[in-house]
Amino acid sequence: MERFSVEDLIDCYRRGVFPMADARHDQRVFLVDPARRGVMPLDGFHVSRRLARTVRSDHFDVRADTAFAEVVAACAAPRAGRMETWINEPIQAMCDALHGRGLAHSIETWLDGRLVGGLYGIALGAAFFGESMFSTERDASKVALVHLIARLKAGGFRLLDTQFLTEHLSTFGAEEISRADYGQRLASAVDGKADFGRIDPYAGGVAAMQEISQAS
Numbered sequence: 001m002e003r004f005s006v007e008d009l010i011d012c013y014r015r016g017v018f019p020m021a022d023a024r025h026d027q028r029v030f031l032v033d034p035a036r037r038g039v040m041p042l043d044g045f046h047v048s049r050r051l052a053r054t055v056r057s058d059h060f061d062v063r064a065d066t067a068f069a070e071v072v073a074a075c076a077a078p079r080a081g082r083m084e085t086w087i088n089e090p091i092q093a094m095c096d097a098l099h100g101r102g103l104a105h106s107i108e109t110w111l112d113g114r115l116v117g118g119l120y121g122i123a124l125g126a127a128f129f130g131e132s133m134f135s136t137e138r139d140a141s142k143v144a145l146v147h148l149i150a151r152l153k154a155g156g157f158r159l160l161d162t163q164f165l166t167e168h169l170s171t172f173g174a175e176e177i178s179r180a181d182y183g184q185r186l187a188s189a190v191d192g193k194a195d196f197g198r199i200d201p202y203a204g205g206v207a208a209m210q211e212i213s214q215a216s
Contacts, residue, residue: 004029004090006097013122013129016179016186018163021088024076029090037182038165038174040130042157045149045212046173054139055146055205060109060116062147062205064197068099071106071118075132087132095131098122105196107148109140117141119148126192127159128152143205145172150211155198159189 004019012018017033047055072095076087098104103124109117117140119133130148135141152160162169165176177185199211 004094006094006101009094009098010103010124013124013127014186014190016183018129019091019094020086021091022086024078024085024088026088027090029088032163033179034164035179036165036176037179038162038169038176039182039185040149040160040162040169040172040174042149042153042160044173044175046171047146047209047212048171051139051142051146052209055143055209058205060111060137060140060143062143062203062208063108063110064147064151064199065099065105067108067115067118068104068106068120069096070115071108071120071134072096072132074115074118074134074136075120077134095120095122107144107151109135109137109144111137111140117144119144121148123157123194123196125190126157126194127161127186127189128157128194128196129161130163146205146212147203147208150203150208151196151199152194154211155195156192157189157194157196158192159185161186 017031019029020032072092076085095104104122106120116137117135121131122129133141162174165174
């Protein structure tokens with residue numbers, strides 16, 4: 001797609017479509033508007049007892065927006081079972097630009113000073129569009145997801161878009177809805193107001209679990 005700009009990208013998210021690429025080194029970008037959409041109900045988020053213990057233990061140091069570019073790069077990197085990625089260089093560059101505008105965010109999990117997991121997404125109004133996550137240590141990306149949910153709840157977000165429903169996300173309560181239903185939820189959320197930074201970037205696991213339990 002020629003001359004696909006950051007403004008075009010923002011407009012796409014507002015309309016309910018998102019960009020993908022066929023491969024990491026393919027410079028082309030195409031738009032996806034699935035008939036069935038994955039969403040994570042913020043009030044229906046489920047955390048297993050084992051994962052809750054891990055979150056509360058603060059085994060990982062969890063931070064927000066301190067290594068955005070590194071998280072996106074890690075999400076785009078090949079790994080076992082998935083040698084290609086939909087995150088190409090144009091998409092990565094546009095996400096970096098959105099981050100510079102305060103519209104794209106990362107949640108990162110660190111262990112002994114090493115970035116071992118995390119996720120990133122786009123925030124428009126009261127909608128958060130989850131893009132991708134990665135993990136090199138057990139539970140690292142799951143802990144990041146728990147902290148993301150806590151942050152979205154505290155900040156007044158209404159919609160967490162997961163693009164597609166996966167078996168992994170369904171264990172947390174994610175569900176699949178129709179394009180029409182998604183469009184209605186999106187229209188309400190993108191015109192709303194929310195604050196991604198309402199929680200301290202270094203808030204611990206106990207605070208995250210309390211935020212989730214209080215809003216459930």
